[in-house]
Amino acid sequence: MKKHSTKIYAWLYCLPAFTLIGVIVLFPILYTGYISLTNMNLYHWQDYTFVGADNYIRALVKVDSGFLSALATTLLWTAVNMILDVAIAYLLAVGLNVEGLRARRIYKTLLVFPWAMPAYVSILVWRVGMFNTEFGLLNRFLTALGFDKMDFLSRNVPAFLSCMTLNLWMSLPYMIVMIDGGLQSIDRSMYESAILDGANPWQKNWYITIPSLKKIMAPIIIMTTFTMFKQFDILYLLTMQKGAVSGSTLQTIITYAHQNAFVSNNYGLSSAVSMVIFVFIIVFSLWTNRAARTERSEQ
């Protein structure tokens, strides 16, 4: 009797949350899956018909649909950003923990600033204050040094590098704080015995610091990889705002799906792309889950 009643309570407490999530998150995803099988677009808003897997074939097989190049850009973007993010944050965090660095609290507080700023404000601020051809600080530097002005966002490669710089500026503080927290949790005595054994700083980093950080950092690195993969705001706000398209044709898969839905009104194709992305995410998270589990069972 008692067991029965706790079960009812459990579902009762979950009900409001599940209803909300069901309507706002789960149903739209299923609906997106449904739309992906139709030819819904601006001309077929109500009288759309089923086209089966046509949208998927168009996205995945036809090279000129742009999806495959967007996918390549996304993978390159995620990989380059992750490597630089972790490497630079690691160097800075190790630097911050050098013994005798008295001003480290001040540095830490100042370095956190880009993290605390609202993301879209930072992006718009960079667009206006840094990359802008007329007033941007970067172009002022260039002209002051005698170079020609440069439109950072009009061609693909400079646009990619500009977006990357901004992304690193925004994401490094979080990574520094996390690695810094990890560094402080490492047992000091390990270093002392390493010094007694005559290890140099490089060896200490390689054989003590990095292996100890691995465990603590794994979930954070996986989460950050998701965030980088999903990054939409930077590319969208810098290069493809309505009425202010900068000229570069750079697309990640997320901006590609968004453009197809809200600019070219090709809802079927956009939804198909969304579902493909969702499958990627499911596979990736299952894979990381399994990797984490096997690592845990090995210990």
Added chain:
Amino acid sequence: MKSTGKKKLYLLFLNLFFICVCLLALVPVLYVFLLSLSSGGGALITGASGSLTLENYRKIIVEKPFLQWLFNSIVLSVGTMLLAMITSIGASYAFSRFRFRGKNAAMQLLLLLNAFPQILSMFAIFRLFRLMNLLDSHAGLIFIYAGSMCIFGIWNMKGYFDSIPIEIEEAAKIDGSGNLQLILRIIMPLARPAIIVTAVMVLIFVWNEYLFATTFMLREESYTLAGGLYQLQANDYSRSWPLFSAAAILVSVPILVIFFCIQKHMVSGLTAGGVKG
């Protein structure tokens, strides 16, 4: 003796290095702050030169519907926070304390749903809301925001609830408290750090969201601060960088204040759920 000299030189070099890094991190913010104080509207400013003025701040507050946007932002963030917290505290209590079939599967499903970028289902939500007549209404946006933040809340708070010993509750149960009383009187006060951090994260999320706010709100007076600021720089003809900069500073200040207030709890409040998993 020689080695301390070397060490000092090394530290000096390191300090110089970090001063440069900090400058790099702060330059865009400082530049925009200077822009916001520069006189001369329109696009013909010459940067930091010229006299400093608060004129831009006066203009943005008086001439633009800034206060209306602020009001909308407050309504949306508080509304979302209440809805998301009420739903997710209930659910994370159930997930933490009760055993029921499908619990683990439900937690995993929630995690997966959370990984789906909401931008991708934006069109589906748009169509759904058109049908339900929720476009261009604050209630509609509150539902969207609360729905996505609810999952974050459940995961984040469940970990903390798990760390509260169940014996405390059992003592209260013997005294005859019901489940709801248990949550209000015992769990919520004990889990205060996690609840505060979660609530603040929801607040910051809503304050910073511009894409749904501009897509689902069709009139300028119903924009949030984020939407309004976006509009300020997107509109080619009325573009004025000093005005935009002043607005950007005004919008960021509350978030900066909140962020630095809870920064101490940030690491513990955010990782309590994740590390245990």
